[in-house]
Amino acid sequence: MLNPLAQELNNVLRGSIAQNLFSDLGTRIFFPNGIIAQSGEAKKLGTVANGTIGMAVIGGHPVTLDCVHKYADKLTDAELVAYAPTAGNAELRQMWKDKLIAKNPSLKNKSFSLPVLVPGLTAGISYLADLFLDSEKTLIAADPSWDNYSLIAETRRGAGFKQFNLFKDGKFDMESFEKCVKEEAKTGSVRVLLNFPQNPSGYSPTKNEAAQICAILKEVAEGGTNVLAISDDAYFGLNYEDDIYPESLFAKTADLHKNILAVKIDGPTKEDFVWGFRSGFLTFANPAMTEEQYTALITKLMGVIRSSVSCASTPGQSMLLKAMKDPAIEAQKLAFRKVLKERYDIVKKFVTTHKCSTLNPLPFNSGYFMSFEVPSKKAYDLRVKLLHKAGIGTVAIDNKTLRVAFSSIETDKLLTVYETIYKVAEEL
Ligand SMILES: Cc1ncc(COP(=O)(O)O)c(C=O)c1O
CATH class of the missing domain: 3.90.1150.10 (Aspartate Aminotransferase, domain 1)
Incomplete structure (x- = not known):
């Protein structure tokens, strides 16, 4: 069924050449x-x-790290205007990988891919949807959740979108999460997106809740169901209470079970206060996947990037690389x-x-x-x-x-x- 907002736009466009030529997505899409x-x-x-x-705003302005700003007019021609590689600046990708281990110590010695640079986390989620969602498949997310998830999954990809109830009696509603995942498992596969710290609630699971979430995913995987476990870590590191599980859920899902493909979507957008840089990273992990298979999966992702934006913008990557090397950044x-x-x-x-x-x-x-x-x-x-x-x-x-x-x-x-x-x- 068309969203009423798409219907409204289609009504205005009725009889126009644009509408006569629309694809199914062109007909479905709305703002x-x-x-x-x-x-x-x-x-x-x-x-x-x-x-x-x-964004983080102080004194009416978005905050900027000095060690980002100071490089704004110090880029070489190549750092400013040259094409970036399809999967992003190689040094920056390696550095992001090293930092992932520093920020999530339990990733040490676990197998995970080199992060791929995408033009913002939104693009990363959309690319994941290109790779893993279609009209036969369903994405599970929380209710409430960021409004772009349903726009990407349902409207853009024509996939199903199921939500579990995020809270009950002032706590994470584990029962609803478990029911939703197990119900979906009956279809033979589960695709679930968990976002912590969460938008819009600002909630992150406690250590105990993080363990329970993973136990549920593991149980389903042990039963033979293939699981895509996406962690949207847009707000990583902004924890204000001691009982929060301090690492990304990806650090746990990475080697949880051979039937679980873990994906981490993160980036400097909020972590490094560079909202407009349009840089994000996608990282894959699975205990049974070989390096050769990670490379093949990344090459598929590169096909998605190549066929949409070709590559992300260069100056943000150049400045981020310099900032990440700057000892003052932390x-x-x-x-x-x-x-x-x-x-x-x-x-x-x-x-x-x-x-x-x-x-x-x-x-x-x-x-x-x-x-x-x-x-x-x-x-x-x-x-x-x-x-x-x-x-x-x-x-x-x-x-x-x-x-x-x-x-x-x-x-x-x-x-x-x-x-x-x-x-x-x-x-x-
Ligand atoms: C949960 C969540 N994921 C992803 C994003 C998008 O990040 P980006 O601006 O890098 O596309 C946002 C931004 O608002 C967000 O709240």
Whole structure:
């Protein structure tokens, strides 16, 4: 069934030459009224605070690491304008691989591929969908989850999209996850995408929950089901509580079972505060795959890259490579993370010490965001009221979830913003 937004566009285009020539994707595709559209509105109307953006903002500007900025005008001609290799700068790929082990010590001695550079994590997810999804297959993700997953899986690839309930009684809903995965296993294969720290909730599993998630995947794999386990680690490293499993789930799924192909999608977008660089990495792991097979799989991925964007942009890769070699980078990243942790602490304290009869904060312990459950299912109305009446930009992920990006709200405004959100929500 066509999405109503696609239908609307098709109605406008009815009888036009464009519509007469559309492919099935051309007919199906639409631009969601989701995060990007709502963020665009908030840019104009969010005069008090814009809590829509998945960026870290200080003093009205996106933060930039000095060890990235300082190389902006110091690139050679080749570093600036030459074509990059299809799978990305070779030195940068190797360096990213080495850093993966440093950031996820349990990956040491495990077999995993060389990361492939893709033009942003979104492209990486879309390429994975090209390789592993079609109209006969289904992707499992959380409810709520990032709106682009369904656009990529359902609309773009024509695949199924199933969601498990992310939370129950203030905790990760393991029962729902298990049921969803085991139900899907009956079809003979499972494709599951897990994103931690999660967008939109800002949740990461505890050590115990991470172990349980993996036990469920392993059980299904042991039963003979082939599993594609994708970890979207866009917000990796932004953990604010001690009980969180500190590594990527990929570090566990990498060698969990021969029937599990683990894929890590990550990148410098949020980790290194370079949102517009459009660089991301895809890394594969499976205990039974040989180096030759990793190379063949990567070559397939290169075919997908070649046939879409050909290669990613060069200057971002050049600057990132220099920044990653700069000894100052870790301290500079830590300083920005400290600001985000400070904002997290303020928000956490506010929602634990204040009650709102119309909003329930979903569990959060990491990342850029937190979300409220809106039991009245009036999240869209609340977003519009906050924007038009109070000049506060938020995102309605769906009718029951309102997302607030505390990463992009100035620290000294947070209390007022949250007081206003509660007040406007009470009046709804
Ligand atoms: C969960 C998640 N994955 C992927 C991305 C996309 O990252 P990129 O900007 O590198 O395409 C985002 C960005 O908002 C995200 O929230």
